[in-house]
Amino acid sequence: MRRERISQLAHAHHPVASPLGDESVRRLLERGLGDEARHVLDLGCGSGEWLVRALVTYPRLRAVGVDVSESALTRARHTAQILGVADRLDLHQADAADFTSTQLFDLVLSVGAAHAFGGLLATLAAAREHLAPGGRVLAGDGFWERDPSPDAVEMLGDFTDLATTVDRVTVDGWIPVYGHVSTRHELDAYEWDWTGTLASWALDHPGDPDSSHALAAAATHREEWLRVYREAFGFVCLVLRRNSEGSV
Numbered sequence: 001m002r003r004e005r006i007s008q009l010a011h012a013h014h015p016v017a018s019p020l021g022d023e024s025v026r027r028l029l030e031r032g033l034g035d036e037a038r039h040v041l042d043l044g045c046g047s048g049e050w051l052v053r054a055l056v057t058y059p060r061l062r063a064v065g066v067d068v069s070e071s072a073l074t075r076a077r078h079t080a081q082i083l084g085v086a087d088r089l090d091l092h093q094a095d096a097a098d099f100t101s102t103q104l105f106d107l108v109l110s111v112g113a114a115h116a117f118g119g120l121l122a123t124l125a126a127a128r129e130h131l132a133p134g135g136r137v138l139a140g141d142g143f144w145e146r147d148p149s150p151d152a153v154e155m156l157g158d159f160t161d162l163a164t165t166v167d168r169v170t171v172d173g174w175i176p177v178y179g180h181v182s183t184r185h186e187l188d189a190y191e192w193d194w195t196g197t198l199a200s201w202a203l204d205h206p207g208d209p210d211s212s213h214a215l216a217a218a219a220t221h222r223e224e225w226l227r228v229y230r231e232a233f234g235f236v237c238l239v240l241r242r243n244s245e246g247s248v
């Protein structure tokens, strides 16, 4: 069973592929876009939930999304059509690290996709290349709430604690103008939705050749979450600006 199909099925009830509730996504977009934004870019946009929500809320906004996943982009296109915003959304199937554009953007988003760039600071460096003067970056990445086990590091990557994460960002010349730390409820809801929706699909489709694999994948993921990383993993979204000279 392809990873992409697992991910598509698992996200059916939680289309934002990051541990954030709808109200958190709304507020982060509001703080990232402000009143003036006209162009937004999402590097690692997945199924385009952030962009589509922004386009629905801000009728003068135009959006560009980049992702390697063809199936995620197909879902983004479909959602945008249903919600009547497809004419303001450009989607590119590409490696986000290599994406170039002549357009500069008032907001560059990258949530849960830092691995595509080699970490949070590399993500910010890539985002900066696309940023209009005075623009903002909305970046979301993991951090360690508690010391992780070696298995958790192996599974999720090498994060630091929250204060160190923010320190590194500010030393790099970024100024946080808003932030959101996913709550225990948001972190758990994401995992219950992911594992539970995939398991439900398997139970509802016993004749599908992928059914038993999906059920096993849901069980493995739930086990890893509960035993390996639930206590250690946190997730933070930062809305960042640079000062007018581009340095602090």
Ligand SMILES: C[S@@+](CC[C@H](N)C(=O)[O-])C[C@H]1O[C@@H](n2cnc3c(N)ncnc32)[C@H](O)[C@@H]1O
Pocket (backbone or CB within 6 Å): 015, 016, 017, 018, 043, 044, 045, 046, 047, 048, 049, 050, 066, 067, 068, 069, 072, 094, 095, 096, 097, 110, 111, 112, 113, 115, 116, 117
């Ligand atoms: C955890 S999901 C987050 C999706 C979206 N930002 C959200 O919050 O709903 C990570 C996304 O990064 C995409 N991705 C991974 N590597 C990538 C790369 N090199 N270039 C572009 N997208 C990439 C995946 O296909 C996936 O859609």
